Amino acid sequence: MIRVLLADDEAMIRAGIRSILATDPDIEVVAEATDGREAVELVRAHRPDVALLDIRMPRLDGLSAAAELRRxxxxxSVVMLTTFDEDEYVSRALAEGAAGFLLKAADPRELIIGVRAVADGAAYLSPRIAQKVIAQLGAGQLSKADAAxxxxxxxxxxxxxxxxxxxRGKSNQEIGGELFLAEGTVKSHVSAILLRLSLNNRVQAAILAYEAGLVRADG
Structure with missing residues (x-):
């Protein structure tokens, strides 16, 4: 069972997201918060697998809450959920260690896919967000590639x-299958990679893999 905390200050939005998640029998919403400060407190109390955080919330915004939860x-795993896809939000969300970024206007199935992917140890970005990230990486690509x-x-x-x-967005289980490794061994490798390269999460690792030429933008 994938345990999820949902944080959004709009009751109707929470109800809609909860209804979508309820269509998957393997996902359970264990707590709901109406602001970022409450979200941090409830995550500490319930220790869900995934925290879905709206970016714009009272008391403490979602990005600041994500930074606190990372520490x-x-x-x-934190997934940012928002109506907005401005570059500043995407950059800050990735910098604060978010493992996923979903748009509220996206296909409801994308919410299920994103939550499952992040809970399985992968990273997930809405396609519109992924396009922005790739475009940003294209600027100054040569110098970034050398450093990467x-x-x-x-x-x-x-x-x-x-x-x-x-x-390439593979989960630990999928990586283990391709490399003939136990899932626990893959998890240890990922942890070592993040530590050695001073990365916060798999999203940042995926970006570095792209910059270093280990994976192409077209997969």
Whole structure:
């Protein structure tokens, strides 16, 4: 069972998201918050697998809440959920360690896919968000590529293989299947990669894999 905390200050939005999530028998909403401060408190109390946070909330906005959760409960995956897809929000969300970014206007099935992907240890960005990230990476690509390749050289050959598959959006289970590794071994490799390269999460690892040329934008 995937345990989810839902945080949004609009009751109708919460009800709609809860109804969508309820269509998947493997997902359970264990708590709801109406502001960012309450979301942080409830995550600490319930320790869900995934925290769905609206970006614009009273008392503490979603991005600030995500930063607090990264420090206090790094085992909880944070997904930003918003009506907006401005570049500043995307950049801040990734910098604050969000594992996913979903738009409220997206297909409801995308919400289920995103929650499942993040709970399984993968990263997930709405296609519109992914396009923005790729476009941003295109600017100054050569200098970024050189720096990224130097960073990746610190890794072992096996770690580079794992990083490339993380860059393709694969979950730990899928990576294990491709490389014939136990899921726990893959998890250890991912943790070592994040630590050695000073990355906050799989989204940042995927971006680095792209910049280093380990994965192409077209997959």
């Amino acid at each position: 206090a409960t790094p085992d909880v 390749r130097r960073r990746v050289e610190q890794l072992t050959p096996r770690e580079r293989e794992v990083l490339a598959l993380v860059g």
